[in-house]
Amino acid sequence: MMFSPLRLVRAASVVAAMMAATALTPAFAQEAAPTAVAPEAVVATVGGSTITEADLGFAAEDLAQELQQMPPEQRRAFLVRVLIDMKVMAKAGADAGMADTPLFKQRLQYLQDRSLRRAYFADVIATGVTAEAVKAAYDKFVADFKPAPEIRASHILVATEEEAKAVKAALDGGADFAALAKEKSIDPGAANGGDLGFFSKGMMVAPFEAAAFGLSDIGQVSDPVQSQFGWHVIRLEEKRESSPPAFEKIAPQLQQQLLMTTFDDTVAKLMDGVAIDIPDEALSAAVAAQTETGAPAQ
Structure with a gap:
């Protein structure tokens, strides 16, 4: 909502x-x-x-x-x-x-x-907004959750296309990806072998995302791809379907949403039949524009 x-x-x-x-x-x-x-x-x-x-x-x-x-x-x-x-x-x-x-x-x-x-x-x-209400909201969230494809990928980021081609050639020749990432990559995450962890569509910049999700086989390495950060060489590490977050992780957010919803519904009921007069027409219109439910101020 x-x-x-x-x-x-x-x-x-x-x-x-x-x-x-x-x-x-x-x-x-x-x-x-x-x-x-x-x-x-x-x-x-x-x-x-x-x-x-x-x-x-x-x-x-x-x-x-x-x-x-x-x-x-x-x-x-x-x-x-x-x-x-x-x-x-x-x-x-x-x-x-x-x-x-x-x-x-x-x-x-x-x-x-x-x-x-x-x-x-x-x-x-x-x-x-009881513990039972929050748990019920979580159960509904899980029931409505639609899994989405996620992948885990590693990358090596360099400044130029020539460097990226050289990296790809070295990998094709059998070089260790993680070791090469630590040696060549200018990405801050190079220390962990360029591992980016799991991500879904919409989380990465478009050229990188297209290349990463275009890889079909585990261990497959992409051709060099350019983004605003430089040139990437990407390796597909894992594939999976997303799963709903644990209750403990999302419970505070659900509680806040329930508070907001209950607040909104309660105020709407309290406002029902209440006459509001704001003589300043411009202010009245501005207040009405910000009000999501209920009759506009008159």
């Missing part, structure tokens, strides 16, 4: 926040004690105002990128320091009357909506 850029960004922003909260917060609790810590447990008191384990989790969501750049043993202290600064500055702002301004109240409403959005995503959408 394809997703519009709008929905990918909208969903990814919530997914990232949820993953930050679920992945980082337990680590702080584990650093503090070997057993689970209650969200209401007090970590510090600042002028009579408390900082709790829940506060650390909230801060971890907002500062996920900064925390990823920091050694794990420093993260908890960093968050506490940030929250101390926040408490002190928040009190100063309240004392100055900033909490009573219309702009602050608008910001507060935005933050409340954002928090509820995250909570709804975590409790309603994400919980539907």
Whole structure:
């Protein structure tokens, strides 16, 4: 299933926040004690105002990128320091009357909506993407998988046609391919005898691909073929049919796809019957153009 850029960004922003909260917060609790810590447990008191384990989790969501750049043993202290600064500055702002301004109240409403959005995503959408659902998606992926031809080939890459012809002549005369690749090839992979591993159609540049897949017998060596990288002499090593990747390799991708699909479907249902008015006609059209499902804004 394809997703519009709008929905990918909208969903990814919530997914990232949820993953930050679920992945980082337990680590702080584990650093503090070997057993689970209650969200209401007090970590510090600042002028009579408390900082709790829940506060650390909230801060971890907002500062996920900064925390990823920091050694794990420093993260908890960093968050506490940030929250101390926040408490002190928040009190100063309240004392100055900033909490009573219309702009602050608008910001507060935005933050409340954002928090509820995250909570709804975590409790309603994400919980539907179970291990069983991911496994079912993998089973369907395997059932729908269509094997494609794959080959394993080695090559020797040189700068000129004359060099390539000389390499081909040496191979025809019985020279060892791997040894000649190490000696002559200018490809970075020459150290392993020029072995390129398995690949399917569409993975290599066109002239190389045509020559490689044109080889029919194992051990057969191609005539020199030119690409933008130089001149290749190619040997066919193995043939096989592709197989689906292991569950462990593709499970994270499938989980992300399920999250996106569930997000998309849930938002579409929530939007059903909701009236949207965007007075700016150009903006309204731009929003409608980015919306994959649902009625355009009016």
